[in-house]
Amino acid sequence: MTTIYNFSAGPAVLPKEVLRQAAAEMLDWHGSGMSVMEMSHRGPEFISIYREAERDLRELMNVPDNYRILFMQGGGLSQNAVIPMNLVGRKAQPATIDFVRTGSWSGKSIKEAARYANVNVAASAEDSGFTTVPPQSEWRLTPDAAYLHLCTNETIDGVEIDFVPDAPAGVPIVADMSSHILSRQVDVSKYGLIFGGAQKNIGPAGVTVVIVREDLIGHALPFCPSAFDFRNVADNESMYNTPPTYGIYIAGLVFRWLKQQGGIAAMERKNIEKARLLYAALDADDFYQNRVAPAYRSRMNVPFYLRDESKNEAFLAGAKARGLLQLKGHKSVGGMRASIYNAMPIEGVQALVDYLNEFAGRGR
Numbered sequence: 001m002t003t004i005y006n007f008s009a010g011p012a013v014l015p016k017e018v019l020r021q022a023a024a025e026m027l028d029w030h031g032s033g034m035s036v037m038e039m040s041h042r043g044p045e046f047i048s049i050y051r052e053a054e055r056d057l058r059e060l061m062n063v064p065d066n067y068r069i070l071f072m073q074g075g076g077l078s079q080n081a082v083i084p085m086n087l088v089g090r091k092a093q094p095a096t097i098d099f100v101r102t103g104s105w106s107g108k109s110i111k112e113a114a115r116y117a118n119v120n121v122a123a124s125a126e127d128s129g130f131t132t133v134p135p136q137s138e139w140r141l142t143p144d145a146a147y148l149h150l151c152t153n154e155t156i157d158g159v160e161i162d163f164v165p166d167a168p169a170g171v172p173i174v175a176d177m178s179s180h181i182l183s184r185q186v187d188v189s190k191y192g193l194i195f196g197g198a199q200k201n202i203g204p205a206g207v208t209v210v211i212v213r214e215d216l217i218g219h220a221l222p223f224c225p226s227a228f229d230f231r232n233v234a235d236n237e238s239m240y241n242t243p244p245t246y247g248i249y250i251a252g253l254v255f256r257w258l259k260q261q262g263g264i265a266a267m268e269r270k271n272i273e274k275a276r277l278l279y280a281a282l283d284a285d286d287f288y289q290n291r292v293a294p295a296y297r298s299r300m301n302v303p304f305y306l307r308d309e310s311k312n313e314a315f316l317a318g319a320k321a322r323g324l325l326q327l328k329g330h331k332s333v334g335g336m337r338a339s340i341y342n343a344m345p346i347e348g349v350q351a352l353v354d355y356l357n358e359f360a361g362r363g364r
């Protein structure tokens, strides 16, 4: 049977070992006689699952003690409202939020935040067609902004910010890391808040991870829904309301898998190698094209175009026949996209590279 490799941008491939373990434990978790799905979130079984997941994520990302890890619902997009509602209250109203616009997802964040605060687009890569990150020297930052928001990996545009910028003193950096969290080493202490939907590098859709510095908690605006007030979520170990229990369980299995793989440093080395392999195949001649400036090419999401776009359908059909799935690009930009998250083995990238070479008629 053909081996299947799933290049979906999210929900995305999960480690086979994790899926196998979840299947084995599906009907009876550790002799409890219950599926994790059936457990009370307040029972000792689920509390132990939750605490281990929290502990492992803290260890993997080296999260300092003065940061809280929250497992919330609502997805990455909901945080575009939840974060302003929780963070702008530290400032006189109306507060200003600074943004750097590097693609589709930071664009959505700007639009949503404008409902809660003044937004200042400190820099935008729109003129480049979102193929680069504007140089920091050109960012027009607000000295007393409530925070500076970045999308450190633009899933659609394939642009990754690989540096931590200098924000004005006292201005926390908020980073949407939805599509590259846990793929590279990050110094959490440089950020005020890191967030991400789970459905790429963490687990199934429905879990949203928020890592937030303690002093940023407790400033929610009066109209912030109580279930989305970071104070309530943090004080109740993410159980102010019923958390997405099964998703947290799977995330916990993924964290354990990551530790077995050697942690984030080891994962990052593999991700560098996978990305190098794929971009080299795309750059070999002009049959394919990735338009992102090399310094900002994402290691996780690799959009590319065929020079002759009339071959798109044939390319996708051939890929599917070889077990290479979900390579169609996002509808807003067209073309192709290969997402190569942590759980994509190098063999999958090699299979894609072989197909890219074959379809381009190379080596004949």
Ligand code: PMP
Residues within 6 Å of the ligand: 010, 074, 075, 076, 077, 078, 105, 151, 153, 154, 155, 156, 176, 177, 178, 179, 197, 198
């Ligand atoms: N931010 C980024 C970088 C994303 O890739 C996505 C989803 N693709 C989102 C936010 C939105 O997340 P969700 O669909 O979980 O709301």
